[in-house]
Amino acid sequence: MAVEERDPHTGYMTTGHDWNGIKELNTPVPRPVYFFLIVTALFSVVYWVLMPAWPLGVTYTKGLLGIDQRNVVADSLKQAALERGVWTKRIEAGGFKEIQADPKLMEVVRQTGRTLFGDNCAACHGLNAQGGHGFPNLTTASWLWGGDPESIAETIRVGINSAHLQTRSSQMMAFGRDQLLKKDEVDNVVIYVRSLSDPAVAKQAPAARMDAGKAVFAANCVACHGDDAKGKADLGAPDLTDRFWIYGGDAESIANTVWGGRQGQMPSWEGRLPPLDRKILAVYLFDLRPGER
Structure with a gap:
């Protein structure tokens, strides 16, 4: 039968177990561990009482504070909409030059425009807007239908050779194939x-x-x-x-x-993007040109 004894070095009792001369100490749990366990348990009880916690069939305990994460998200969205409304109204009401002259609005245009461009235009013109074979580079001053914000906005609205009734239409004739030239x-x-x-x-x-x-x-x-x-x-x-x-x-x-010959095509975005987004895109694209910042 194992016999307990007191370790002369630590002062703790042994468990009586011995492995090849190595004795196991019966070291007590440190008091801070008990403290944190008690605090954790108290915190859990308080949390269960104050916050939504326990499922009850089709519902759950609401907690004394009545906090609902869905309401928190909804409130955050409402606040974001209010903050967005401040600058969206200014962009909607302002002229292109007025927007370009406002550093704070241009910061919004660059951030929002980058996202709009990536979601809607980058598939053809590339993420850097420098185009590719068959798709024009939008970072230069060389624009087919004019590179000022007003012209860009109109091109985005009606498209080029698109199904829009007011589409911009152009075509390079096939001079060789149609035997117009030798x-x-x-x-x-x-x-x-x-x-x-x-x-x-x-x-x-x-x-x-x-x-x-x-x-x-x-x-x-x-x-x-x-x-x-x-x-x-x-x-x-x-x-x-x-x-x-x-x-x-x-x-x-x-x-x-x-x-x-050639006949490029760009879809009309009037039915796909609201006027505000098209306006932001127009200013954003104009801003990509060297020397415009």
Whole structure:
């Protein structure tokens, strides 16, 4: 039978168990542990009394404080709506320049606009709004239908070649496929168009072909792109003198465009986004351009 004894070093009694000369002490539980256990138990009782806690079939104990997390969330949403209403009313009533001149409103526009763009526009134009093949870069000053906030807002509203009755409509004709131009005329005008944005092409191309291409351009392209080839926002015709190309600015891409034509499409967002969201998006996109901040 195991015999208890007092450990001479700690003063605690042993349990009487011995393992290869190692004796087990009957060390008492520290008093702080009892203290925290008592506090925890008291806290539990108080919590059960004050807060919703115990299920009772189809209901539950409400607690003396009557706190309901659903009501807390509902109150938070109401408060958020009130706070949102302060700046939404200012944006709805203010003009574009007025909004842009207000740093606090622009902070809201940048935060909210980023979310709206990511949810609705990034699938085509990319998260950074720099577009891709067939989708324009929205961070530059090169806009088909005008890059001021008013024009951007209208484009968002009605779309481009969309089902909206007031949609912006534009189309690049298939000059080669529809036999409006001969193969050599297409080749010459491609060289000339490339030279408008790339001086190196102008230096390398034979003068005769440049002149021939310029003549083809004057006879077929200036009606939309203008005598200076800088495009016409009222027609949705792009500027051919900069380096921003929707379908690519290399010789093959431009040749494919001239030969087969292009007809981009953007859906109308009038039925998808409320006027406030479209207005925020317009200001946000304008703000993405270099030098606008």
